[in-house]
Amino acid sequence: MTKKHKPKLLLHICCGPCATVAANRLMEDYQVVLLFYNPNIEPIAEWQERLAAAQKLAQIYGLSLIVDDTDFEDWQTMAKPLAIEPERGRRCQLCYEWRLRRTAQLADQESCAYFATSLTVSPYKDREAINKIGLIAAGVTRANYLPTDFQQADGYRQSIKLSKQYGLYRQKYCGCRFSRQ
Numbered sequence: 001m002t003k004k005h006k007p008k009l010l011l012h013i014c015c016g017p018c019a020t021v022a023a024n025r026l027m028e029d030y031q032v033v034l035l036f037y038n039p040n041i042e043p044i045a046e047w048q049e050r051l052a053a054a055q056k057l058a059q060i061y062g063l064s065l066i067v068d069d070t071d072f073e074d075w076q077t078m079a080k081p082l083a084i085e086p087e088r089g090r091r092c093q094l095c096y097e098w099r100l101r102r103t104a105q106l107a108d109q110e111s112c113a114y115f116a117t118s119l120t121v122s123p124y125k126d127r128e129a130i131n132k133i134g135l136i137a138a139g140v141t142r143a144n145y146l147p148t149d150f151q152q153a154d155g156y157r158q159s160i161k162l163s164k165q166y167g168l169y170r171q172k173y174c175g176c177r178f179s180r181q
């Protein structure tokens, strides 16, 4: 398929390493645009490190990258009452929903036929919940959610290998202050 005929897809990325595999696989069939939208990440120095890795990867892959640096305070207001929730619990479900809703809106604005997320690379995340939430988020836009399972075919291990190869920063916690603690 030539680039001209590939549908445009907005790929939400949470960090450089997860984006390596997700973007690489999708680029075969889609015209991929990257989106870095992660108001959950704290502290700001960590957010900047992950953004720098995403920018480096965008350059390596020759892809456009949209950076949305809004909603930090609103995200905190949502998450604070759920501070003691375990990972993969209610706070995480809302965190996926938060980011996928915004991705759906931006996909619509950017005239993307599809949107997806790199979040399904991680074995620590609930892929089924992420894909369900993505499909619901698509309900209010013209863009379609593309369900994924980037863990397939050893995706997580590949993401570590590629991020080492490209010299990308790899984080030690999911993103929010609660996961850091």
Ligand code: SF4
Pocket: 040, 041, 087, 088, 091, 092, 093, 095, 096, 174, 175, 176, 177, 178, 179
């Ligand atoms: S642990 Fe990760 S997915 Fe869950 S709320 Fe925190 S940043 Fe979001």
